[in-house]
Amino acid sequence: MTDPNMTILYVDSPVASAAFYSELLDKTPVEASPTFALFVLHSGSQLGLWSRHTVEPAATVGAGGGELAFSVSDNDQVQALHDAWRARGLVIAQAPTTLDFGHTFVALDPDGHRLRVYALSEG
Template identity: 35%
Template sequence: MTTSVLSVVYVNDAPAAARFYGDLLGLSPSFETPGYVTFALGPGADLAVWSGQFEGLSPDVPRTGEVCLAVHGGGPDQIGAIFEQWRSKGVTILREPHDAGFGLTFLAADPDGNRIRVAPRG
């Protein structure tokens, strides 16, 4: 059986979210519809943003998911450089770089409030 991992991030506006993630990741979508957009992250890993059809779901509903972008060779200098780049783009930072036991990490949010963690890949 061939397996892959697809992480889905629920958003209010899939095209806007796709522009946000595409800019952060330096990627173009691999699949795109008006309400669902995916990015190929590498062999067996994809990220999707989906506005879905959730009747009665208010855009004000807080998001509780977290996407972790695990950086290959993510030493403190590399994590710090990504943090500075994102901050210069105006990305909402929820927690500045700190040691979390597995290495230096920081936490950001997308425009819908979904959490995005950047951490070293173990």
Template identity: 35%
Template sequence: MTTPNMFIVYVRDAAAAARFYGDLFEMKPVFETPRFIAFDLGGGIQLAVWSGADENFSFTGPRTSELCLALPGGPEGIDNHFRKWVDKGVDIVAEPYDEVFGRTFVVADPDGNLIRVAPVD
């Protein structure tokens, strides 16, 4: 079986984005180049920020994905994490609210990429 093992987030400035994600998720890069920086998420999975692509590659469709941080602790844990990220000055897209899968909120990175916090399934 073939499974994805890397999630790439397109950004304008890889170094700035890596600082943002490193601070937000309290992790350090495991691979760094000037335009591509990767973080180990465990289990052979990586998150990377990339500020450049091959000039032969062009995609004009909308970006419709978001990263999700699934946390234990129920609604109180989600609300506590929200307050922690507010204290970091993160751009809030949606304050905590109850969705069909539980308590959730959404923030954006400096490039507008969405990050959702939700309960563990």
């Protein structure tokens, strides 16, 4: 079996979502059209933003049906990103908290997809 190397989020407007993720990731999409945008990430994986109105076969997932997770090295980085994203106006769905796997918070993109930042617990 091969390893997945792309995450696709179904979005209302790939153009608007590409602008959001360009700023969030500090990257320019390698492909951008009214129906699809594609980012190649530092890890080599890809993030696709596909119009939920044109994807075939039709998507059955409602708004906010996905989560992107961003691993950071420690709790201070979790807090720093939370503060920066909140200052940029991102909706915070979960304030920084410690769960069984580590310290985390969750923000939302314009389509309601979750953006989880976390630092794993040591141990």
